[in-house]
Amino acid sequence: LQALGIKEGSYIDPLILNKFDSLHYEGNDTIKAAIDALQINATSKVLDIGSGFGGPARLLALETNCNVVAIEMQKDFHN
Numbered sequence: 001l002q003a004l005g006i007k008e009g010s011y012i013d014p015l016i017l018n019k020f021d022s023l024h025y026e027g028n029d030t031i032k033a034a035i036d037a038l039q040i041n042a043t044s045k046v047l048d049i050g051s052g053f054g055g056p057a058r059l060l061a062l063e064t065n066c067n068v069v070a071i072e073m074q075k076d077f078h079n
Contacts, residue, residue: 014058022055031059040064052077 006012015028024030040046044066048057051070061068 014055014062018055018059020055021053022059023052024056028059031056032063035060035063040066042066045069047071 001012004016006016018028022028034040038044040060042065044064046057046060046066046068048054048060048068048070051057051072054070054072057068057070060066
């Protein structure tokens, strides 16, 4: 993040962070397709199980203003 000029404690645009924290194969297009297919909106509540570093959950919240709870159980993601 330092290489991108992002200083510690400053706001990070989720779309920039998404390049590092989204671990699925198809990128943001898949998340946007799910938003459309599932009609996720500001009144939706989403549970993201196996969320990794939370990239897709952040994108869901950014794009729809929905309520997202993200859960990741792999210890190597917590250390």
